[in-house]
Amino acid sequence: MLVQILTATFWTLIPNSFGDLLIYAILVLTIVIYVKSLKRDKEWLALPGPIPWPLVGNAPFLGAEPHKKLLELSLKYGPVYRLKMGGIKTVVLCNAEVVRSALIKQREAFSGRPKFSSYKAVSAGESVVFNDEETLPPWRSHKSKIVRHMHKYTTSIRTRDKVTDLINTECMMMVTELDRISRSKCVNPENVIRMALANVMCAVCFGNRFEYDNEEFQKLLSMNTEFGAVIELGPIIDAMPWIKYFIMPRPCVFPSQRLNEVIPKFKVDGVLKTFDNDDVTNVVASMTSEVLEKKSAGESREITESETKTIAALSADILGAGQHTTSTTFFWVINLLLCFPKVLNKLTEEVRSKLGNRLPTLEDRTSLSYMDAVLTEVLRFSSPLSSTIPHSTLKDVKLAGHTIKRGTMVIISQYAVNHDPQNWKNPENFDPERFLTKNEGGEIIFNESLSEKVLAFSIGERKCPGSQLSRMLLFLATTLLVQVSDLSADLERPPTAAAEYGLILRPKHLSIKLTLREHWQRRDS
Numbered sequence: 001m002l003v004q005i006l007t008a009t010f011w012t013l014i015p016n017s018f019g020d021l022l023i024y025a026i027l028v029l030t031i032v033i034y035v036k037s038l039k040r041d042k043e044w045l046a047l048p049g050p051i052p053w054p055l056v057g058n059a060p061f062l063g064a065e066p067h068k069k070l071l072e073l074s075l076k077y078g079p080v081y082r083l084k085m086g087g088i089k090t091v092v093l094c095n096a097e098v099v100r101s102a103l104i105k106q107r108e109a110f111s112g113r114p115k116f117s118s119y120k121a122v123s124a125g126e127s128v129v130f131n132d133e134e135t136l137p138p139w140r141s142h143k144s145k146i147v148r149h150m151h152k153y154t155t156s157i158r159t160r161d162k163v164t165d166l167i168n169t170e171c172m173m174m175v176t177e178l179d180r181i182s183r184s185k186c187v188n189p190e191n192v193i194r195m196a197l198a199n200v201m202c203a204v205c206f207g208n209r210f211e212y213d214n215e216e217f218q219k220l221l222s223m224n225t226e227f228g229a230v231i232e233l234g235p236i237i238d239a240m241p242w243i244k245y246f247i248m249p250r251p252c253v254f255p256s257q258r259l260n261e262v263i264p265k266f267k268v269d270g271v272l273k274t275f276d277n278d279d280v281t282n283v284v285a286s287m288t289s290e291v292l293e294k295k296s297a298g299e300s301r302e303i304t305e306s307e308t309k310t311i312a313a314l315s316a317d318i319l320g321a322g323q324h325t326t327s328t329t330f331f332w333v334i335n336l337l338l339c340f341p342k343v344l345n346k347l348t349e350e351v352r353s354k355l356g357n358r359l360p361t362l363e364d365r366t367s368l369s370y371m372d373a374v375l376t377e378v379l380r381f382s383s384p385l386s387s388t389i390p391h392s393t394l395k396d397v398k399l400a401g402h403t404i405k406r407g408t409m410v411i412i413s414q415y416a417v418n419h420d421p422q423n424w425k426n427p428e429n430f431d432p433e434r435f436l437t438k439n440e441g442g443e444i445i446f447n448e449s450l451s452e453k454v455l456a457f458s459i460g461e462r463k464c465p466g467s468q469l470s471r472m473l474l475f476l477a478t479t480l481l482v483q484v485s486d487l488s489a490d491l492e493r494p495p496t497a498a499a500e501y502g503l504i505l506r507p508k509h510l511s512i513k514l515t516l517r518e519h520w521q522r523r524d525s
């Protein structure tokens with residue numbers, strides 16, 4: 001009987017038409033390609049990690065909270081493990097030690113970006129954020145311009161007072177507006193905050209703020225929202241190109257061409273026309289002066305098309321990277337203060353007792369230790385950029401005993417580093433006190449060295465050049481908020497510390513009541 005079945009099967013397997021032959025050829029070819037790819041991926045497959053599925057890899061199994069899943073996988077597979085995102089071989093780094101080994105000790109090798117077509121589309125391929133030394137040869141000099149001029153802007157005596165003034169003015173307008181709209185009911189403050197902090201970024205870049213209903217300003221805000229969507233969804237389509245034949249992409253997935261035209265041009269032309277070589281009071285003018293410095297004294301001061309393109313791309317990088325990040329982090333500050341009223345009360349007490357009836361300055365940071373502790377804990381606990389922008393390796397590297405081939409995508413999970421149970425006691429608790437310590441005189445001070453273990457702005461070659469400005473902004477905005485207003489939660493929609501996943505993690509919802517204190521109401525009227 002068995003012999004009969006086997007004989008019958010054998011005869012049915014024999015190809016008896018050209019169609020059958022073709023199917024067999026395709027099957028054999030697929031097996032050969034698969035076996036070859038296994039050989040090629042030998043080193044990558046030697047890393048620990050879950051089994052990748054054909055076509056989708058591990059991406060669909062990361063669930064609705066991938067930041068938590070990456071941490072969970074690190075507890076199972078260790079701090080360096082592999083994932084396949086669609087067809088892209090990826091390595092995930094999850095603790096402080098391996099992140100330092102990669103981003104500091106081998107900083108150049110780990111400084112690449114994946115070659116996504118969505119990344120290439122940003123700023124006509126001139127973006128610092130989405131390129132690397134290989135794809136944009138002047139990358140290093142462009143990045144150092146942004147770093148230098150952001151640093152100069154935030155540290156020079158001339159600009160420090162100016163930036164304090166502009167942040168205080170903008171935040172005062174923000175709380176006044178929130179007081180007005182939340183008088184009769186609790187409101188979602190996100191839009192008002194987003195406009196205020198975007199305006200701070202505009203003032204930093206171009207030297208002036210905008211009225212909230214200004215058409216150019218509104219265009220910039222909506223372009224930046226579209227930009228966020230491209231950067232969020234673009235890489236998914238890059239990793240699984242076939243997906244676009246199965247799902248209807250959101251209409252904003254492919255507007256990059258339009259984005260290239262609008263964001264870089266926005267306001268930069270105006271700044272260039274009125275450019276004054278001595279003006280270092282805004283970052284675009286300051287960068288422009290460096291781009292043009294190379295010209296010899298007698299040469300014409302005309303700005304070339306390529307210089308304009310470079311300055312426009314650098315400005316777009318700063319504006320694009322600095323808006324949603326700062327406002328979403330500020331949403332977290334408000335949300336967590338409302339979730340933990342004892343922290344809000346202690347913070348309010350510290351600020352009001354130290355400042356009396358004046359607005360904050362940057363010098364107040366030294367006497368507001370609890371404020372520093374709260375802001376650092378907000379960055380650790382919420383980890384708004386749960387992973388850095390994906391990196392990729394520019395050459396074959398060794399990390400923690402593993403070999404990682406050139407061109408591998410590298411995800412650095414800031415959330416996992418900030419919630420690593422080996423490094424943080426009760427990482428899931430929101431506890432600013434962890435950043436307070438006593439000095440030799442028994443005085444309670446901010447624990448600076450512990451705060452350096454929080455990973456919010458990445459490290460190494462790709463470190464965020466806006467970290468100083470963001471810290472100044474968060475410090476002044478939060479101090480002013482608790483100084484001049486009383487904040488309370490919506491009892492019908494109580495706040496939650498849970499996050500909604502996205503390129504930037506954000507609070508699930510925000511609904512507040514804000515009342516200007518009497519002293520500041522009088523001052524305003």
Ligand code: HEM
Pocket residue numbers: 128129130143146150317318319321322323325326329384385387388389390391456457458459461462463464465466467469470
């Ligand atoms: C709280 C606010 C902010 C947070 C949490 C944040 C965080 C980050 C992170 C995690 C990265 C990715 C680094 C990497 O890929 O390893 C980054 C990159 C970057 N950020 Fe920020 N950022 C903030 C605000 C800003 C601001 C205000 C600016 C304006 C100058 C800025 C400019 C940039 C730029 C230009 C990059 C790209 C750096 C590169 O690719 O080399 N960021 N930021």
